Amino acid sequence: MTRLGKLFGVLLAIAACALPSAVLAQQAGDSANAQAERRIAQPGNNAPVWRDVKSGEANYTGIPGRETGVLIQEPLKFPGQSAFATAGEAWRNFRNGPLMFYGGWVLIIAALGVLAFYLVKGALKLKEKPTGRLIERFNTLERIAHWCVAISFVILALSGLTILFGKFVLLPVIGYTLFAWLTALAKNLHNFIGPFFVLSLLLMFVVYVKDNFWSAGDGRWIVKAGGLLTGEHVPSGRFNFGEKGWFWIGVVLLGIVMSVTGLILLFPNFDQLRTTMQQANVFHIIGAVALITLSFGHIYLGTIGVEGAYQGMRAGFVDETWAKEHHELWYRDVKSGKVAAKSGGSAAGAPQTQH
Ligand code: HEM
Numbered sequence: 290m291t292r293l294g295k296l297f298g299v300l301l302a303i304a305a306c307a308l309p310s311a312v313l314a315q316q317a318g319d320s321a322n323a324q325a326e327r328r329i330a331q332p333g334n335n336a337p338v339w340r341d342v343k344s345g346e347a348n349y350t351g352i353p354g355r356e357t358g359v360l361i362q363e364p365l366k367f368p369g370q371s372a373f374a375t376a377g378e379a380w381r382n383f384r385n386g387p388l389m390f391y392g393g394w395v396l397i398i399a400a401l402g403v404l405a406f407y408l409v410k411g412a413l414k415l416k417e418k419p420t421g422r423l424i425e426r427f428n429t430l431e432r433i434a435h436w437c438v439a440i441s442f443v444i445l446a447l448s449g450l451t452i453l454f455g456k457f458v459l460l461p462v463i464g465y466t467l468f469a470w471l472t473a474l475a476k477n478l479h480n481f482i483g484p485f486f487v488l489s490l491l492l493m494f495v496v497y498v499k500d501n502f503w504s505a506g507d508g509r510w511i512v513k514a515g516g517l518l519t520g521e522h523v524p525s526g527r528f529n530f531g532e533k534g535w536f537w538i539g540v541v542l543l544g545i546v547m548s549v550t551g552l553i554l555l556f557p558n559f560d561q562l563r564t565t566m567q568q569a570n571v572f573h574i575i576g577a578v579a580l581i582t583l584s585f586g587h588i589y590l591g592t593i594g595v596e597g598a599y600q601g602m603r604a605g606f607v608d609e610t611w612a613k614e615h616h617e618l619w620y621r622d623v624k625s626g627k628v629a630a631k632s633g634g635s636a637a638g639a640p641q642t643q644h
Pocket of ligand 1: 384442445446448449450452453454476479480482483484486487547548550551552554555570573574577580581
């Protein structure tokens with residue numbers, strides 16, 4: 290008898306003694322009988338025990354909690370899989386197969402798309418000279434909320450991608466020692482920054498939601514696609530329709546998906562089933578790919594894509610020319626006093642857009 294066989298013999302004996310129900314005792318007895326017969330017919334082959342273990346049926350355990358009596362989950366089929374495997378194996382195949390393959394390609398194609406756009410169209414520059422007069426575009430609280438979300442998002446994206454693709458992409462290049470160190474760092478960063486990201490998102494929602502509802506000018510912006518391809522000027526309010534889309538789809542919808550699934554994965558001590566964690570992992574990965582893909586567009590437009598945009602979020606002020614050329618309706622509201630916004634006075638000492 291192998292050591293494993295002996296171990297299972299002992300475990301089954303303990304389980305049989307402790308079982309409160311006669312039915313379970315009967316089942317264990319049947320299994321033990323089947324195993325005893327098998328031991329004579331095929332010594333060393335303890336298939337009946339493993340068949341029981343892999344059935345997903347709950348057996349006795351002294352550990353309290355849901356599913357603690359199940360050593361291996363029941364057989365299951367994930368999308369795209371031809372054969373049944375135990376649920377854990379089916380999830381693993383799905384994660385390491387279609388999710389990684391298509392997710393990886395979506396990210397690569399999106400990054401190349403943004404690069405191609407930049408190479409063809411170049412940065413969007415101001416048409417007129419900056420006036421030197423500045424308008425406050427984002428107050429301190431708005432900037433704190435933005436940078437808390439942005440910085441934690443970048444850390445989560447980089448650490449998450451390391452956990453997801455690292456074993457296949459980084460390990461062969463950097464070797465085991467460095468990879469083990471890097472992944473442990475990524476995992477701990479991800480675990481601690483995750484809750485901070487959730488709280489920052491809540492703050493961001495509260496601070497920005499008022500300017501992200503449908504408003505006059507959005508219809509025209511959609512028809513003209515923001516003038517992104519033609520270069521035509523399309524007046525918009527404080528945020529244009531593209532920015533509003535990023536807010537509702539990226540920040541709100543995908544933010545909720547990432548937060549809820551992330552918290553399910555981060556705190557497995559709330560009695561959730563293994564299936565729930567596997568599904569959470571699948572939606573976490575799909576959400577991550579979607580959010581990172583969209584973020585490429587946002588980060589591009591907020592940095593090298595649109596001249597002066599980054600300065601606005603960094604220092605809080607934009608030049609009047611910038612305001613007029615990018616958010617004309619908002620600019621008019623500020624000038625007419627309809628919308629309160631601090632004036633930055635002259636450009637001296639304050640960050641400016643350049644021509
Ligand atoms: C928007 C930001 C986020 C992105 C882009 C992201 C991305 C990822 C990715 C790609 C993985 C790897 C999945 C795998 O390898 O199977 C992952 C794992 C994980 N994420 Fe996130 N995530 C984000 C937010 C969060 C949040 C807000 C939390 C928690 C509150 C969280 C908690 C976790 C946990 C616990 C894991 C499992 C880590 C492990 O395998 O040990 N994530 N994330």
